[in-house]
Amino acid sequence: MSEQVGVQSSSLTERFPEIILPDSRTGYSGFLVKPENLVVVAQALRDEMGYDYLSSVTGVDYLPENKMEVVYHFYRTIGGGALVLKTQVDRENPVVPSLTPLFPGAEFQEREAWDLLGIRFANHPDLRRILTWEGFHGHPLRKDWKEPFFEEEAKPFKSRWPEGHVYRAEDKNPFHDNLQYPAGFDPEQWSPETDELLYAGLKRVDKSDDLLTEQVVVNLGPQHPSTHGVFRMVVVLDGETVVDLKPIMGYLHRNHEKIGERNTFLQNMPFTDRLDYVCSMSNNFGYALAVEKLMGIQPPERAEYIRVMMAELTRFLNHIFSIGFLLNDLGAFFTPMLYALEERELILDVFEAVSGSRMMCNYFRFGGVARDIPVEVMEKIRKLVFDRLPRKLDEMDYFITNNEIVRGRCEGVGVLTAERAIALSASGPVLRASGVAYDVRRADPYSIYDRFEFDIPVRYNGDIYDRYLLRLEEMRQSLRILRQVLKDIPDGPILSGKPQYQVRVPAGESYGRVEGPKGELGFYVVSNGKPNPWRYHVRAPTFINLTSLAEMCRGQKIADVVTILGSIDIVLGEVDR
Amino acid sequence: MITGSGILRGLWTTFRHFIKTYLEDLRSGKKRYFTTEGIELRRSPDVEGIFTIQYPEEKLPVPEEFRYIPFLVYDEGDNGEKEIRCTSCGICAKVCPPQCIWIVRTNDPVTGKPIPQPKEFYIDVDICMNCGFCAEFCPFDAIKMDHDYEIASYDRFKEHIFDLERLSKPASYYAQIRPTNFMREEAARAEKEAQKAAARKPAS
Ligand code: SF4
């Protein structure tokens, strides 16, 4: 892989000798580029060098240097490592050209960077706040922004020990006193702007030469049983046909990343469980990889096998769960769902026995896992993998795949073409159902995935039905990996080094990514050598996959919107963070 | 394929599920419900038919590693007094991710030097995220994760900050809920003691 990096850097610096500078800070990699040259370079990356996939866009507030940095991770969909591009701007008035016209997948991520860090993206088609609400004051991920009940910059707080006289935050600082208002602001008088701006951004069809039917704006959600959580979609309808759609999220926003920057490195581990709370093991995996890269440690063999085992069990339970939900959305009310839940419960029993909790597993540690798997649990996993799960999967297949209603409602609905899927930075099953065989486990192998034999299933129609079939096939492949894991798993330690609660993480940046069940899950971590991360960013796959929702829904019937959303498989804990 | 056969297949699958419950009931007789054996049967990988555990009449047994709210372990002295294991070293309070552990260390009234014992110990259970770090990193095996998950109460302001009294539970309880862990720790402790004794001998 290092060879490959060499090739990239020389061709990029040759192509732009004046413009591109290698990032020479210790622990950093990638290239620095001036904002005014960003678009040219990005275009060359996409059109000349094959970096067609802009995976992650995020910002970092370097307060001591008075700089804002925007970090871009580019990949090739044919596989390989990242090309990291960075651009720095002044902190007071940060303006960076938007890459959304080139890579539409950057749209939501740039909005997020604007919302949380206050970086403006010139030429962005719709630069509004995305996770916080319109009336929010300030940009919370800036290092000088303080939350209500702010106590100290970093945990552990001094007030807890040795003079830890307990109090409740809300007693000391009652409601209303815990808010910061801009000068001259009267909360009693203020009323939020209406959603004019949002509605104005929606496309309408030109009807001058047609029947004069009215186009109506409909709000689906936020409290709608089919939105899989608190999620809102605004649709413009022409009759029953969707003309345009915009998703609105953030109802579950808790500023996970700010919490993460107050936490120590280890303290973040249980918080990652709460992102995509269906797949906490995968979340642990991604975060552990990112920090291990920085620390330069490797888990022992047995731990690697256990990790892969947990990640694949998670993939299985997530996919079967999402198929169940999809059927719910199609109107098969809860019967298939409950069949799926049965298998999920059995896997959760395993998780509970090894980690102590069914959903909030908190099982991975830097350099291994928290504890070994008891013998009887291993036996149970064997029984599940070799006997029950394949059987139940076939039953699910028999039960659903050729059902006329399923086919009638899913085939040809919610289509996303391969080209658009790449441009919109879709990942996971959504991307692969559109005909792009891109799976991080193969494209950029991590942990020990290069040792196993498995296929990356691909489907080519890009509709709901293909996403369903793809998930089914992926479960089969997961079982295949699991069988190999169970055959080969060695004995030995499960943690390298001693368990530590205060890990030393050298200064630098790292990006750890895994192929989560819902797509590419990445963690971008910046350390400045202190016990707390300077920057902690989550590339949430479902959040970014939602960028393609509008594309899939345009021209479809309103009743299908719910199913299309279900086929993307979102979890609001992760979307809203 | 004939139109409608897919739907018929689906109905057949559902029907089989439905029938299986009754077949299982017939086969295992009375013991299928409201018995420990029946619950085990219904959560094993071989289960067929109905799956539901009828909480609260029936309860799923939790595995040993199950974690809920932490508690403080005390050993019982010869004449029944509580010897709390905690030395108020503060590690748990430092590692706790949502910072919900509050400890006041005891100071010697005469010298003002710290005594290895907590004067006050609080856990705000509304904030505790049940992560288990405190138990994992306590060097004295003094804080452990409880199995009791039925702790709902009527008044969150009065009852949800657990104090030293409320948090303390005897080592025998710990041994009962986590037998393997307990044995392992006791063995390690005994070995340490033996080593200490061996090291002391030549000196005397
Ligand atoms: S880590 Fe253990 S000994 Fe130290 S204060 Fe906490 S409970 Fe007490």
Ligand code: SF4
């Ligand atoms: S379980 Fe976790 S959150 Fe709860 S008190 Fe212990 S360390 Fe804190």
